[in-house]
Amino acid sequence: EPEVTQTPSHQVTQMGQEVILRCVPISNHLYFYWYRQILGQKVEFLVSFYNNEISEKSEIFDDQFSVERPDGSNFTLKIRSTKLEDSAMYFCASSDAGSGNTEAFFGQGTRLTVV
């Protein structure tokens, strides 16, 4: 069964460092997303990406965040200068027709710990 894969599963970084979280969406999907879940809190939308550009972003997704689809398969989230409050589980998701029309499939997540 096709799945969304994310690497690494766990990343520990020092405050102020840059991190890149990687995702390989399901191959025929066109819509890509990043969500995060701070421990004990709800899953929050960060950004959606379609046709090689950001289609929507939340207030959380400020200038320290960026996304890229550097080739035909990978979808990355970069956090430029990490803060303690960026510690969370980051989920990548993809769908074939937009999550309003069809279900979004989630990866296993990357647990980011900023120390």
Next chain:
Amino acid sequence: EDKVVQSPLSLVVHEGDTVTLNCSYEVTNFRSLLWYKQEKKAPTFLFMLTSSGIEKKSGRLSSILDKKELSSILNITATQTGDSAIYLCAVTINTDKLIFGTGTRLQVFP
């Protein structure tokens, strides 16, 4: 502000019990409601509901949407220990993002 609320926050039952999880929403331009099961990490898709009153069923799980009451329920009959998880409700509006509730933590004991 768009909002999704789930209840109860937590539920503890014995195997064989039937449970009903609730999700209510206050959003503009509602498009669909989705249920996900989150066991360890990734939310896994259960149901997507767009039309009121039409039950969706998968094995022991079923769900229905009530657009008049702005709510949905997820039923699990004859619960098993493998049903223990956090059940997430999410809503989409006229954009593409999912707006999640806080989830209901279900624990099923033998």
